[in-house]
Amino acid sequence: MSSAAPHGPVTTRREGDVTLILVDSPPVNALSQAVRAGLLEAVKAAAADAGVKAIVLACEGRTFIAGADIREFGKPPLAPGLSEVLSAIESCAKPVVAAIHGTALGGGFEVALSCHGRIADKGAAVGLPEVKLGIIPGAGGTQRTPRLAGPVAALEMISSGKPVKAAQAKAMGLLDSVASGDLRAEAITLARALSGKPLRRTGELAVPAFDHAAFNKVAATVIGKARGQLSPVRAVEAVRLATTTAIGEGLAAERAIFTELVGSDQAKALRYAFFSEREVQRVPHLEGVSPRKVETVGVIGAGTMGAGIAVSLLDAGLRVTVVETSTAAVGAGWDRIAGLYARALKSGRIDEAGKDERLSRLTVSEDFGDLAGCDLVIEAAFEEMGVKKEIFGRLGAVAQAVAVLATNTSYLDVNEIAQASGRPADVIGLHFFSPANIMRLVEVVEGAASAPDAVATGVALARRLGKLPVTCGVCDGFVGNRILATWRQITDFALEDGALPAEVDAALEGYGMAMGPFAVADLAGLDIGAARRKRLAPTRDPKARYGGTVADRLCALGRFGQKTGAGYYRYVDGKRQVDPEVTAIVQSVSAELGRPREPFDPDRLVRQVRAAMANEGAKILAEKIVPRALDIDMVLLHGYGFPAWRGGPMFEADLVGLPTILADMREIHAAFGHGWEPAELLVELAGSGGSFGSHQRSG
Numbered sequence: 050m051s052s053a054a055p056h057g058p059v060t061t062r063r064e065g066d067v068t069l070i071l072v073d074s075p076p077v078n079a080l081s082q083a084v085r086a087g088l089l090e091a092v093k094a095a096a097a098d099a100g101v102k103a104i105v106l107a108c109e110g111r112t113f114i115a116g117a118d119i120r121e122f123g124k125p126p127l128a129p130g131l132s133e134v135l136s137a138i139e140s141c142a143k144p145v146v147a148a149i150h151g152t153a154l155g156g157g158f159e160v161a162l163s164c165h166g167r168i169a170d171k172g173a174a175v176g177l178p179e180v181k182l183g184i185i186p187g188a189g190g191t192q193r194t195p196r197l198a199g200p201v202a203a204l205e206m207i208s209s210g211k212p213v214k215a216a217q218a219k220a221m222g223l224l225d226s227v228a229s230g231d232l233r234a235e236a237i238t239l240a241r242a243l244s245g246k247p248l249r250r251t252g253e254l255a256v257p258a259f260d261h262a263a264f265n266k267v268a269a270t271v272i273g274k275a276r277g278q279l280s281p282v283r284a285v286e287a288v289r290l291a292t293t294t295a296i297g298e299g300l301a302a303e304r305a306i307f308t309e310l311v312g313s314d315q316a317k318a319l320r321y322a323f324f325s326e327r328e329v330q331r332v333p334h335l336e337g338v339s340p341r342k343v344e345t346v347g348v349i350g351a352g353t354m355g356a357g358i359a360v361s362l363l364d365a366g367l368r369v370t371v372v373e374t375s376t377a378a379v380g381a382g383w384d385r386i387a388g389l390y391a392r393a394l395k396s397g398r399i400d401e402a403g404k405d406e407r408l409s410r411l412t413v414s415e416d417f418g419d420l421a422g423c424d425l426v427i428e429a430a431f432e433e434m435g436v437k438k439e440i441f442g443r444l445g446a447v448a449q450a451v452a453v454l455a456t457n458t459s460y461l462d463v464n465e466i467a468q469a470s471g472r473p474a475d476v477i478g479l480h481f482f483s484p485a486n487i488m489r490l491v492e493v494v495e496g497a498a499s500a501p502d503a504v505a506t507g508v509a510l511a512r513r514l515g516k517l518p519v520t521c522g523v524c525d526g527f528v529g530n531r532i533l534a535t536w537r538q539i540t541d542f543a544l545e546d547g548a549l550p551a552e553v554d555a556a557l558e559g560y561g562m563a564m565g566p567f568a569v570a571d572l573a574g575l576d577i578g579a580a581r582r583k584r585l586a587p588t589r590d591p592k593a594r595y596g597g598t599v600a601d602r603l604c605a606l607g608r609f610g611q612k613t614g615a616g617y618y619r620y621v622d623g624k625r626q627v628d629p630e631v632t633a634i635v636q637s638v639s640a641e642l643g644r645p646r647e648p649f650d651p652d653r654l655v656r657q658v659r660a661a662m663a664n665e666g667a668k669i670l671a672e673k674i675v676p677r678a679l680d681i682d683m684v685l686l687h688g689y690g691f692p693a694w695r696g697g698p699m700f701e702a703d704l705v706g707l708p709t710i711l712a713d714m715r716e717i718h719a720a721f722g723h724g725w726e727p728a729e730l731l732v733e734l735a736g737s738g739g740s741f742g743s744h745q746r747s748g
């Protein structure tokens with residue numbers, strides 16, 4: 050029997066003596082006001098209906114409730130609040146069972162936690178990802194999870210924000226069962242079985258005994274890793290409260306922390322990052338353009354980058370042909386790719402069959418002609434214009450007419466490379482980041498002559514690889530490396546003016562960067578920067594301050610970073626250590642350049658770096674290299690370890706205020722001189738009360 054009670058996105062249906070409450074609010078059944086109101090009404094109605102013995106709560110569409118409606122955050126709260134809905138569910142005299150498919154996240158999982166039973170599909174996952182949005186669970190997640198899973202597991206789950214799969218969630222005590230067949234039917238059976246028995250209300254359970262030392266250890270790790278981000282630290286506080294206070298007090302304290310955090314700049318930044326990550330993939334001028342078909346991809350070069358790209362392509366189910374220049378290089382290339390899979394196997398990321406299946410789709414060849422049948426070819430050869438032009442000349446002749454030809458260059462002019470192919474409309478840049486099989490960012494570079502469908506093909510391929518494509522135009526270093534080159538100069542100047550590498554790294558790691566710039570340089574290899582300085586030397590503006598003397602000196606000594614055991618630091622057992630030899634080099638360079646060494650001011654450096662990034666971003670926007678400030682922010686967040694909780698350099702500049710950024714830029718100009726003038730767009734927006742966020746490319 051079925052009777053529908055229409056209430057916007059929430060409807061009910063009777064299955065005999067069980068009421069099935071169905072949420073249907075695409076795309077992800079977020080808990081908007083209408084969903085909350087509908088749920089409350091449906092639960093109350095079923096509770097009052099004498100013919101109903103039990104209730105099942107399920108969702109239509111691709112997932113169970115994915116959480117609070119993030120778009121409502123920052124606006125005045127609308128009744129009913131989620132806590133009111135949950136207490137109606139938990140206190141209901143009839144059993145309520147959550148039937149979970151897809152993902153039950155955040156407030157969605159909190160709904161499930163307030164039910165008296167939980168059953169999930171095999172492929173489902175549950176989680177409390179709130180810390181990733183700069184908040185903590187605000188409707189009981191921090192208080193109910195420890196009561197089911199124990200405080201240590203709850204702390205790990207809440208402070209990391211990582212979802213857990215159904216089987217693991219069952220083992221942790223978060224689910225009653227994993228469905229073996231029809232989820233809803235099994236949920237109805239469970240609900241009936243619970244009827245007439247004392248109900249297990251999560252909020253009424255005692256927190257199980259736990260290992261206090263283990264809890265403190267996890268807490269210390271979380272706090273140590275937070276590096277300025279508030280939400281994981283506050284999550285520790287909230288979960289700890291569950292172990293020391295009664296449920297009512299714990300819920301109130303959790304709510305207070307949630308309310309405090311939801312209005313914070315960090316939460317605003319993380320919400321912006323969440324939506325921008327999705328928005329960046331909508332490229333306005335490519336709307337409606339169909340990508341070309343891609344099933345077989347060629348890769349030229351099987352070095353570190355080429356091998357990583359090949360693995361990424363194989364993981365996505367594509368056929369891959371890698372071309373190298375000699376028999377020895379073919380063997381080494383195969384070994385490199387197989388080695389990456391051996392590591393994946395060892396870590397349990399794939400199994401033996403998965404490895405074999407992937408490698409069965411791989412060909413490594415010495416014959417350039419093998420690229421003829423590829424739908425798309427990615428060149429990952431040596432970073433030198435002569436080499437690239439020679440390759441694209443041959444590629445233009447060999448590749449089939451419909452193929453897209455991509456270069457993985459980090460800095461070189463894609464237009465010049467495209468011309469060398471003789472078919473520039475087919476050429477784009479696909480700039481992967483190392484290690485290419487892990488890093489999410491791909492800059493999809495649109496040349497002056499690139500056909501829109503070639504660019505759309507690059508975007509579609511990157512998405513298929515599970516990467517985040519950011520489309521941009523041609524300039525030296527594109528978005529990411531161009532901004533990096535600018536602010537790295539500021540850090541180079543800092544060395545000459547009184548700082549030491551470890552002080553600069555500590556300042557920027559304190560700002561939230563994943564790794565300080567000199568530690569990164571040691572990891573990437575100082576030869577990369579040296580090659581760039583050499584390439585740009587003929588066109589370097591003699592009036593502009595040069596900052597590369599310390600780096601040049603280190604390279605001259607063969608200190609190329611971690612791979613040579615020494616760079617800005619020395620490495621003992623893989624650990625970086627301050628090297629007195631570098632201190633001496635830095636000091637002598639200052640003396641040679643006649644620069645007095647001043648006491649290092651970390652706050653000033655951070656302000657300068659922040660302003661320099663935003664200033665270069667303003668130039669990138671004005672030059673129409675990307676259409677929106679969010680494109681720049683997503684590059685920095687996903688490819689350069691910029692702290693997500695700051696939103697990105699453009700978002701942060703808007704938050705700080707463009708007049709302040711402009712004042713910092715003027716100070717930088719006064720200190721470093723020619724080449725450091727504030728960008729025109731920054732001056733204009735600061736003067737007019739505008740923002741980067743509202744500036745959009747026109748034309």
Ligand code: 3H9
Nearest residue numbers: 076079115116117118119120154155156178186187188327
């Ligand atoms: C919370 O719950 C707080 C509570 O503790 C306390 C409250 C008092 N709201 O990602 P997709 C949109 S905090 C609004 O591409 P997928 C998204 O913007 C919340 N909108 O799909 C996109 O829109 P568009 C905790 C949302 O299949 C569309 O849905 N929950 C929300 O790749 C499709 O999204 C989370 O943090 C939302 N909550 O992945 C979960 N979620 O099409 C956040 C999504 O216009 N969501 N949208 O671009 C996710 O992780 C993924 O969306 C999910 C699906 C895994 C669910």
